[in-house]
Amino acid sequence: MLGGMGPSAGVQFEPGVCHERGAAMKNEKKSSRRQLLHAGAVLGGGMLVKAEPGSANGSLGTPLGPYGERSPYEKAVRWRRDTKTPETGSSFTPLADSVGTLTPSSLHYERHHAGIPDIDPAAHRLVIHGMVERPLSLSVAEIKRLPSVSPILVLECGGNSGAEWAAQTAPDVQRSFGLVSCSEWTGVPLSLLLSEAGARAGASWVIAEGADACRMERSIPMAKAMENILVAYGQNGEALRPAQGYPLRLIIPGWEGNTNVKWLHSLKVADQAYMARDETSKYTDLMPDGKARIFTYQMEAKSVITFPSGGQKLPGPGLYELTGLAWSGRGRIERVEITTDGGKTWVKANVQEPRLPIAFTRFRLPWRFDGREAVIASRAVDESGYVQPTREELIAVRGVNSNFHFNGIKKWRVRADGTVTNVEV
């Protein structure tokens, strides 16, 4: 988790260092340093008070515990949208409260279609069957004996920020953009398992199925199955959480969350897509002409400012650090640009290194709020050259009824009094 704190990260450590900025920003740089020095002095003073452990109020702290909890003063939690059945629905990561680039497993977004199953890993098996030379049954322990990898990858629901299409969106970044999270995932390449089973000639699809009550099913082209999919058992240094598919799930880099089948218990190798309910009636993108795009797996470049963002309030004019997250299902973030004048001009944000492919990339930019209303937004460009589009550009092509894969530029309005609102609400 501390990988981002290496020498290259140190280059970005000074918030005043920005690219492509004029004289006004240079002045800001000086004042930001002063502000920082001031902040440091305050912090230093605060730390002095507690410099002698245990002596501050004459009593001992709490004993050591077996499994850590966060401070009781920290209150950020997922937000759950009301549904008619409590076993189905989504819970949204509190993006505005997140720092850095990793999402704690306990705050990872969830999307369930039939509740979270209780699975004993000792009784769980993954069956690989269909068009294979050797139908295989593997225990979780056996899978853990195989060569493993631990990539850091973003996972985003295909329906994240879907309400933006119709501008019936939520007031804050959590509820409008929070179906996205980033974790380190550990597991075995699916290609390795398929090689062990030995796919027969003509095999072109892999049908994945979960062991939840609805037995979630998705069809995955063999080419992708052999490229970089993971059968994962670990998340952020420990076993998957039950809500994240314990004990086994698919992790498919850059593809919509629904294809990352949780509680994985079956992989059927086949010569056709199975046209499962969740890849035909759901997770298809309806266009204005009445045709729907199918197998729209790819998540595209996207970014959002998390501070300041909807529902927050700036205490007054002065210097602030704008910050947010960018990611792309197609690879690394090349750059992030920020506008504070509603899109008329854009400046490059500082981007936290290392920029990992298909992972959260933190961006930051010092900004002086002068007390006049401002519309702020971020725009991500990925290594493929793809530029995050505006909402209007997306709607011009796809209309407003496609539900999925909204990745438009997200604007927040900072009012003169410092309150921040969702422009689209």
Added chain:
Amino acid sequence: MWKYSVALVLAAAAFAQSPKYGVGRAASPEEIRGVGAIIAPDGTGLPEGSGTVAAGREVFAANCARCHGEKGAGDIGPQLVGGQGTLATAKPVKTVGSYWPYATTLWDYINRAMPFDKPGTLKPPEVYAAAAYILNLNGIIEAGQAMDAKSLPKVKMPNRDGFVSDPRPDVGPKAR
């Protein structure tokens, strides 16, 4: 595009003739039957048995109507009937009748996931019957028809040709 760096894993290896690691055991027919992915759009995997629209009315009333409404108009569960002709309008209504491209998907989803609180409890003839009833409510099959492994894949769903492949990137400088 980023790939894993496990040197031993090559793309062509899925089609190799012998296993490299030899972990796991041979999956038994019982194990394979116990997991899903059994119904393909060409009808592969459909079991024996059949169900009529009339029988389906009973199955639906007993198991489905509570959430989907007596005539499939939707309630706690989604609307299953109607919406044909609305997909290109400002308010598209996506149902089995207006949107689903394959009748086999209907059978498969009832079989694997329904009833919502008791999934997997319907017997194959009941699943055929429920599917037949929903298809009939949508005007896709006649009231006298029965569905089985032969007839179900032949049902031409109204929106069978309503799907296109993904053309993205479709906006901006990288648009195709």
